[in-house]
Amino acid sequence: MTIRLYDTATREVRDFVPLREGRAGLYVCGLTVQSEPHVGHVRSAVNFDVLQRWLRHRGYEVTFIRNITDIDDKILAKAADQGRPWYNLAYAMKIELDKAYAALNVAPPTYEPAATGHVPEMIELIERLIERGHAYPAEDGSGDVYFDVRSWPTYGELTHQGVDDMEPAADADPRGKRDPRDFALWKGRKESEPETASWPSPWGRGRPGWHIECSAMAGKYLGEAFDIHGGGVDLRFPHHENEQAQTRAAGGAFASYWMHNAWITTAGEKMSKSLGNTLSIPSVLQRVTGAELRFYMVAAHYRSHVEFSFEALDEAAAGYQRIVSFLDRAGVTETGELPDAFAAAMDDDLGTPAAVAVLYDTVREGNRLLAAGEDVSAAAGAVSAMLDVLGVHPADRAWAGAGASGAEERLTAAVDALVAGLLDERTQARADQDWARADAIRDRIKAAGIEVTDTPDGPTWSVS
RNA sequence: GGUGGGUUGGCCGAGAGGCGAGGCAACGGACUGCAAAUCCGUGUACACGGGUUCAAAUCCCGUACCCACCUCCA
Structure with missing residues (x-):
């Protein structure tokens, strides 16, 4: 090809x-x-x-x-x-x-x-x-x-x-x-x-x-x-x-x-210095991560105009997070085979939109296997390979520089310790079938901006 | 005046003659104590008017509107 x-x-x-x-x-x-x-x-x-x-x-x-x-x-x-x-x-x-x-x-x-x-x-x-x-x-x-x-x-x-x-x-x-x-x-x-x-x-x-x-x-x-x-x-x-x-x-x-x-x-006009309607990179990165911004760009074809909007940017970020969360849950880090359909799309004048569609299809298939308790290593490996080609793999070391500093890591550890205590209480309440108490604890954590998710392996939390 | 590009469902965004890419959102269902996440399902979209064709969002003609380049600009 x-x-x-x-x-x-x-x-x-x-x-x-x-x-x-x-x-x-x-x-x-x-x-x-x-x-x-x-x-x-x-x-x-x-x-x-x-x-x-x-x-x-x-x-x-x-x-x-x-x-x-x-x-x-x-x-x-x-x-x-x-x-x-x-x-x-x-x-x-x-x-x-x-x-x-x-x-x-x-x-x-x-x-x-x-x-x-x-x-x-x-x-x-x-x-x-x-x-x-x-x-x-x-x-x-x-x-x-x-x-x-x-x-x-x-x-x-x-x-x-x-x-x-x-x-x-x-x-x-x-x-x-x-x-x-x-x-x-x-x-x-x-x-x-x-x-x-x-x-x-x-x-x-x-x-x-x-x-x-x-x-x-x-x-x-x-x-x-x-x-x-x-x-x-x-x-x-x-x-x-x-x-x-x-x-x-x-x-x-x-x-x-x-x-x-x-x-x-x-707003319908070219973004340019002379028109004074530019959006600087640092300002956009206050809203989304570098990977999310890159994914937004790559999801459109390079020869198509993109009308920049924060709504569309947020949508792209939401879609990207779905991909990332699949990879997290799959727990597979090895890069695998690139699907043929993805390669065909890329060969065709860098058809990234069609390539991204293959990416989503693979994620859906992977989630299905995950739910069925089957082996997802092939699907997860394929997803990793595709993300690598597009330069948006969440594990790429490139993002580390912009991401968690030592101070942030310590902060995360501190929050984790506090939330873990609350989650233990809630787990106990759930074991006692005291749903009112369990929900009250979850609401309290949520009010602090933290989302709790129950999984078969116990509850996890993330910043919402 | 010359030269390119565009107009697709609630939104974003592909496709370029013949099974409705994909995503986001919404709704219904499964799962869950309830959620979240995930999966399954649900949409008769292609600016307008003609034409060609068995078949047109896709080709042809015309119209409207939008954008870009011809000056520094990714």
Whole structure:
């Protein structure tokens, strides 16, 4: 069975055929570290994390590159506003981003290159473009270098647009461009910008344009031809279109497959920094766990819009808890076989919704066996295997970091001791068939926010 | 103006010509001293109008509404 993926460039689901047998090179545009990450950002990371896990599961040796854009207009502007060095802001936000990834069990990529560490590679690429007649230094002496859109006949192929149909850039300031759609490869340093935010180049001090970063870094770590390029749909144009044009104009083949994940919207609108309707990861994690949030995202298909709501999030969390509770009661920790239907769903363009349906079916079957007192090891093992692929296994060590600290464990032990005393009393009352007293004790415990459950092995408690 | 995507039951969310994915909620039943959990059962959903077909939520034509990209954006 081969993996099939929807390729945005050809607009169809195609068999995944890697450039090199048994290997997969994956490049995903990471974030510009200018502010706290929100749930929308993390959706992209979670989606590609699932892709990576599935490719590995299918036996591919994956090289996964996710970059960090740590220099750009917004970073400079925000840092100036906050009165601190731009690299200080970028680093602080990078730390926040890492925390968010860790909280959602997003595995670190193979390499995580930062733009500022690859300026020489970018300059080299720009020089090559100039030599080949696809780029030119600005004619106004600003020190900018632009990509010449008209010199590249297939410009617009990724997003199926004709250059003449595009609305000219609204920034209006042509700054020595031959065509308003030409985009900056290199930005000459402006007086107002800090010296530290510029690097020497053949065109004077300056800093790289956004698009060239990804071309340079993808080329360095994956080669100028690689398998899959991913990112959010909003990056299709201009960012991905430009990346592809640059690398191809410089002689590379670039990505064989393009994958784009859809939005998370709130109140019908895209969640974005500019609209100011973002939900930061820490705020959402006050309500649900990282595993629950990840499960919510993974239960929808990556190409579908998700209208974020706390109601839907709670529903997903409730469903997830059912799965977790099955695993708890099964008491089986070994990972078993992945059901064929689950694998088939995953092979079909990462069909996580159908895969999750298989997960629930298996849980139901497992609960049935459990009730019948039969062997559940196969079902529980399958559930574990599926949760592993989706990156939401409750026993995953990733959750431990965010979970119980030593202090919390001591607190749990203390509560347990107190509740255990009450439960002993209640057990005695039940043995005496004094139901009124038994229920009164249970109500009292419940009033403290603790749910009591009777099982054949005696009562247990959990925080409700 | 150009380019994409969407509209599915109380809610979330799959599917893409032919047995109503799955989840959450609700209701009934089993189990339980009563609960909880779990299991079993219960729904005639596919924006609207035409058309193609033995058969359409799925294909075609048209209409309405929503969203995104073309400017920094996962």
